[in-house]
Amino acid sequence: MSAVETAIAPAGPAAATAVVKPPAFSTRFFRSELWLIFGRRRNWIGLAVLAVVPIVLTVAVKVSPPGGDGGGGEAGSFVSQITNNGLFVALVALLFEMPLFLPIAIAAISGDAIAGEANLGTLRYVLSVPVDRTRLLLVKLAAQAVFALAATLLVAGVGALLGLAVFGSGPVVTLAGTTIGFGAGLWRLLLVCAYLTVCLIGFGAIGLFASSLTEQPIGATIAVMLLCFASEIMDAIDQLSAIHRYLPTHYWLSFVELMRDPVDFGRLVPGLLSALAYLAIFGSAAWARLSSRDVTS
């Protein structure tokens, strides 16, 4: 530390009082947050796992092509389409990953958002920079929204590219049995990604709230994962049908409606509203918690 004597620009009081007026809007902290998420090896591994599913799916279907009917339900219908059109690899991968892998990824990111910083002790330093607590929450929410979009696009992108490479492209047969062009099919796939991202953002708000309650990021992540599974189990119990529409996972798989012709938005709009309601409620709860919390970590 010989640098003690090194002459650097003297920080006299005159210089010290010259606080740069904050810009009205800056994405600098947000970009730093994205870099924190996407620069972390743990998250790369998580994204890699998400990308493995469409790869495995492609290999499996190539090795053992389904017969005339790939099995029951929409999944079966989609699987049987794969050999005709590679785009369906993306749709089937999303159908498989949405109940489990994608929510786990979001739970890991959102559970870590506040609790992770509290656990490391970096929360006290970020807050005393200062970062306003509301701003911190908004940045964390925005960053996990970007992660949700990236994760969904990754699954869809790997599935679509690999599927098209292996099975080729062609007209897209909808669930209604009609045929739409390849471009229209691609557009539908993007809408599916957008819908799922909104669902995951709503789910991520629950994780952010859990994260604001604790200093243990793993605890917050596990808690929201359990909530996700419990919601899916309850959604499968007919006797509980009265509460199904309030469950956070209830509308997730409604994205298959986007593959009907014409699209039945009647089943998509409630899904979007449900996700936005979860975002509003749990975002507010996280704000109420964080803004009043004594940071003793």
Place this chain on the structure above:
Amino acid sequence: MTAIATFGLTKRFGTGQVAVNAVDLAVPTGSVYGFLGPNGSGKTTTIRMLLGLIRPTQGGHELLGEPMPVRAAQVLPRIGALVEGPAFHPYLSGRDNLRRLDAADRTTDPRTEQSRVDAALDRVGLLAAATKRYRIFSLGMRQRLAIAATLLRPRDLLILDEPTNGLDPQGTREVRQLLVSLAAEGSTVLLSTHLLSEVEQICSHVGVMHLGRLVAQDELAALRAQTAPRARVRSADPAAAAGTLGELGLAEVQRSGETVTALLGDAAPEKVVAALVHAGVPVQGFEVAAADLEEMFVGLTGEGFDVSG
């Protein structure tokens, strides 16, 4: 003008424990203020309240003349703080951790980020290790990085909680030199520590915490002056010396080998020497020694600088 002023600052935790009890800090601008107290005496809780991390149960405070927490956004950028040890992202490098903190500061210029980050790293001697991951930093390097984070931009006030914790003797010396030079450049420094020697070496003012209360606060020189000076006489005939000091009316005459000490009280030192010589005491040495500050602080806190219960 005070850099830090608190008014009856009090924190009572949910458990009922009063961590900080009606503290009235007054840290003058330009001072190096030693915030002294045993571990657990409420220093860190006070610092957390100063920075707005925890909410006081009662009382309030001002930083750099601005009321907190309402003016936090304006005043905190002018303050560098080290609170309860370093804390960074382990998987980021030292430099990237500082860039992260700089990005969070809306009042800094992103165009100068790189030069300011490197200047801060250089100033604490970490430039060579800047690209290493924080995970592999030693405790001393971590402490230096936390200090570097307070130097990302010029600061009017530095609030440093145990900045030399975990440093080796050489590192401790360097950090103290750094604090002295920062103070010389015009920053006010609040140095929280449990080391009296640290306060004696570099502080101009001192406040003593004990069990959540501020039990003393003054200029260091004024506190020293309050301590009763003792006359210390070295003589081949200590019995005679002790007798003479007693006759002069000095209290607490104590003999230890060839040295005799007594509270000087109102007596003029030169008169004491004259009386000793006049009485034929063979005086080999005479000095007026201020009482040890440590004794005084032990008197204030009723204990050594260990952990408060």
